[in-house]
Amino acid sequence: MALHLPSSSTLLPHSKLNICPIVVNIPATNQTVVSRKRNTHRHFVLTKAKTSLEADLHSRDSVTVDDENDFGVVNLHHVGILCENLERSLDFYQNLLGLKINEARPHDKLPYRGAWLWVGSEMIHLMELPNPDPSTGRPEHGGRDRHTCIAIRDVSKLKTILDKAGIPYTLSRSGRPAIFTRDPDTNALEFTQVD
Template sequence: MEKNLGLKSVHHIAIICSDYERSKTFYVDKLGLKVIREVYREERDSYKLDLALNDQYVIELFSFPSPPQRPSFPEARGLRHLAFSVDDIEMAVKNLQAKGIKTEIIRVDEFTDKRFTFFEDPDGLPLELYEV
């Protein structure tokens, strides 16, 4: 008999950035995530920034010296993108664009009939807005 692992939710997503201050500004000032904790780990020459969305811990932002580039196009194996749910996609897109963040056109998911769009973080990591 198989045992259930007892998974309850996604605890966090870890992101490694190439420019810590630029990514911190993007996720905190532009996307509005809240800083829970920021630590500099001298032995690794690395920052670790814990971020929350609606007071729920969701993202660990790391810096490391000279991280390799992430293959993105054509799509590579691994995490494809990170999606954020929104109530009003048009308002969210307008807010992103007002902050200088380019978005793709709003599309409709053919299976759910929900609207979505994509944009990128400073390192080209694909991010999605998905209207719920």
């Protein structure tokens, strides 16, 4: 059973809630156990140890036990992305990035044009609006903007594809294997390399 880590804000100590994190590394199993106490409730997080929190979130090997606050979060279902011209956006997401349309999702039942695209087992929901967002004034580096992050296997291959298409991008400023670019409506996209 794979449940996800609580939000990062619940991992920080809050004097009001009396949360005290305890982290124990278990080298033999390459796992980390985090135990927190909040008043009379206990929370345990068992997650595979990786070099970053991003790797933990991508691994889906996380187990969270939460008593009264568990309302059944399973995973991210989809990300909504606004676009001005559906055909132009589909050309980018389908033809350049290779995403496939989820034909099972309704198109004609919504009061606007759109499309659902598979990203692994989750989706991007493109929604056409006449003036979705201002395209000027955004930071050059998409990592400083609201963005959608897609896990990929090979950043260098995507770099070649973007170069051939003449699409500008920036590499991650942290040095990790990741590329930030923008779609035709200047929505920021991050592509991060995972194992």
